[in-house]
Amino acid sequence: MASIAYFGPQGTFSEQAALAANRPDHTLVPEATVPEALAAVRHGHADLACVPVENSVEGAVSATMDALAVDEPLVAIAEIVLPVRFSLLAKPGTELGDITSVASHPHALAQVQGWLAKHLSHATQLAATSTAAAAVGVLDGQCGAAITAPVAADHYDLEVLETGIADVDDAVTRFLLLQRPGALPAPTGSDRTSIVAVAAYQRTGVLAEMLTELALRGINLSRIESRPMKGRLGEYRFYLDFDGHVAEQRIADALAALHRRCHEVRFLGSYPKADGTPTLAGTDNADADYAAAASWVTKVQQGRTG
Ligand SMILES: O=C(O)C(=O)Cc1ccccc1
Incomplete structure (x- = not known):
């Protein structure tokens, strides 16, 4: 299966x-x-x-x-x-005052700092590989409590001491x-494309060049992140998410331009957006506009410009 x-x-x-x-x-x-x-x-x-x-x-x-x-x-x-909603889990019978250490995934700990400062300020915070791994750690006696998804209480013999403890309610x-x-998922009209690009080291303006390739084609950037390459300082990978599917001409065109400009481009997929909002494509960037422009250029190349 x-x-x-x-x-x-x-x-x-x-x-x-x-x-x-x-x-x-x-x-x-x-x-x-x-x-x-x-x-x-x-x-x-x-x-x-x-x-x-x-x-x-x-x-x-x-x-x-x-x-x-x-x-x-x-x-x-x-x-x-x-x-993401968080619960505090501990062994049955534990009181809040008994807890001297609390474990979770660092992303979960970061999101309940306000609650911990108020209710468990004396407890040592321990990083676990995941929220559920922290629950396992409580069962094994490695820590007094775990911050987990509420559903973790269904899997482990632990008690929910508190729930809804996130500092930001709608995270x-x-x-x-x-x-x-x-095979790629078919375009839906509400798609996102993700790539990782590595630009030439210390080339002035290279990030602006990359973003311009998207902007000129009416491509809506929804996320940009950089991560160090782990070797020399100042060398980064750029992660770009943008509206549209590689099956659309303006996206294919932009990817080709980035491939020309960058040392390396890794395609991470074109897939439907979770929120279903329609792709923003600006004006003059539809596949039909690209097809009309390409057929005009072909005519020019063939000496048929009239
Ligand atoms: O540890 C988990 O449960 C994960 O899936 C990672 C995670 C941690 C905190 C918030 C969202 C996802």
Whole structure:
């Protein structure tokens, strides 16, 4: 049976996202880390991977960003945006005052700092590989409490001491469903394209050049991130998300231009946007405009300009 490797163990937000991806024909397989979930797909042990990519409070999930830029390419076929609500879990019978350490994924800890300062200021904060791994840590006696997705309480023999403890009530996390390169999802009119680009080192204005290639074609940039290349300082990868599908001419054209200008461009997929908002394409950038312009150039080249 086809499978989805998710950032586990059971009870993570990533598992919730994999369930929300609504692929009942796929079994869900937990992996301990984001790189391991991606490796399962790269090595053919799973068909899809579901991993977090960004959070509206804490920003990029760097483990995912870094792992997508190296090794065998993977492409996103869907994005899932989930509201993130946090619960505090501990062994049955624990009182808030008994807790001397609290563990979670760093993104979760960062989003409950206000609540912790008010209610558990004396507790040591410990980073766990995932929210559900922190719950396992409580069962194993490594920490007194865990901050998890509410659903983790269904998987582990722990008690919910508090719930709804996030500092920002309507925070959301965006997840990607990734596969090995293959057939792309069909364009829907509400699509996003993701790439990673590496520009020439210390070339003046190179980022402005890259963004201009998008702007001139009426392409709406929805996200830009940079991550260090890990070697010399000042060398970065740029992650760009923009409206549109590579099957559309203005997107294909922009990708070709970026490929000319950059050392390396990695395509991370064209997939439907979770919010379903129609692609903004500006004026004069529809496929029909490109086709009309290309046929005029062909005529010019053939000496048929009249
Ligand atoms: O640890 C998890 O449950 C994850 O899936 C990563 C994560 C952590 C915090 C907020 C959203 C996703």
